[in-house]
Amino acid sequence: MNPNYQVRLGKWLSEGWTMLRQEWAAWTGISALTFIPAGFVYIMIQMLIGRSLQIGPNESLTDYFLRSMESSFAVNMLTQFAMVFIIAFFMGGAFRAAFRQIQGESISVSDAFSGVDIYVSVLVAMLSVSLFSMIGSMLCLFPGLIAQGLLYYVVPMVVRENLPPLEALKKSFETTKSDWVMYTVLWIVTQVLAFLGILLCGIGIFITAPLIVTTTAAAYRDCFEIKTEEPISRVDALYSKSCIRCGASIDVRASFCDKCGASQV
Template sequence: MTEPPQYPSAPDPNLPPSAATPPPTPPYGGYGTPPGTPPPPPPAPPAYGAPQYGPPAYDVMAAVSYGWRGFKANAGTFLLLGILAIVIPGIVSFVGSAFNAGGSALADGTSSSMRIGFGATGGLLGFVFSIAAQVLSLFFTAASIRAAFDVTEGRRVDLGAAFTRWNKGQVILLAVLVSIGTMVGFILCVLPGIVFLFFTWFGMYFVVGNAQSAVEAIGSSFRFTADNLGNLLLLFLMAILIGLLGALACLVGLLVAIPLLTIAAAYTFRFLQGQMPVPVA
């Protein structure tokens, strides 16, 4: 006769849940390993200096220290670049002022028609040389940023190479757009102009370092600043302090302060985008 199928009996309601359903017995005597097997070794400790909790956090003092080391390692090139950035645009601006003054001087004591001609010619030449001086200053600024990026990339800083690998037209266009935006902001109520200037601070870094167009660079600078507002505010305040100290040192200190801050900003730009700058001894 066929025996009826056996079904599991219902658990006793008087027993606790843990007693009603005993856990399965692990193999090998309940320890999960065969008898006589030694326990697994503990995990190896992390290598010395390796991050244990993800990438390191940004430190504004580390950025300034990096800027100082980068300047010291390339002091000759950065000092020469700073001196040329003052002298060459200064000479061009002086020539423009001379044309303005010369046109006015030649206009004195002449007929009205000649006075207008000399004045207009001198004024036009003065304006052209003034614009040229501003463009030259802009190019020296971009070259300084390119040299700072070379430091973060472990390259040798070279004066001639600093004026290459960036688009001159986009640099000029960026300066024009930032100037217009800042001027409109100051007209509105001063504060919007300061905010616009701050949020476009890294526009030149996106043009020179990431080869972006002027319009793209402004948008990227806004997003980059908004995403890292606290860190960049600290860097901005540190830049004001170091700039004031450089100005107090008979303005000569600015030849050190400006490249130091430019390298620190390039370090910050790379670091906050997850691109660790090459260490500088």
């Protein structure tokens, strides 16, 4: 872990957006592969459960309301966990694509299938995060959001470091606990920005949703993969900047990184 890293919401969101913009076709394809089947499962569950929520001939409105509330909670739990099984299949590949892009490599839609070998680990990790978030949300909304912030690095740790899910949970918690407010805010902002695509007739989510992965990958790189012996001085900060892909220190006026060759525009 980089001992001198700082939580930089603006920097990570900016880099995540730049990554998305540079490889928009690949990311849109990966996103479509992920969310189309997940959306289909969501619709099917809602349709099947919806039929059972019709008011009975001798049922009062109060009883129907209470039954609907209980069923809605169960449906939301079932739907969320069912969708995780599908999304996890592509999430490993999505993060591997993001890390490849950070290293200056090109990516393609086929990268979505590159995480098949770690599917079980990613699935367990995502189910664990969802479970902790759900338990927190049952107590109050904010504990659920905080849980997402504290466990921000679980999935990329499983993908990048091949950590067992339990160890990834512990390591993410230890990493983020001192900055839990900032990581919670980062998670919320990323989710909101990513799902703004729904406003574009729904299909816009395929373009914006990958921001979740690209931003997280940029944050992970700064936190765990950039090694610095001592903090950057204020003078150095005026004349240098970090490459948007590999994180190397380059001249502030540079249009390309002299380490990986990535464009900085």
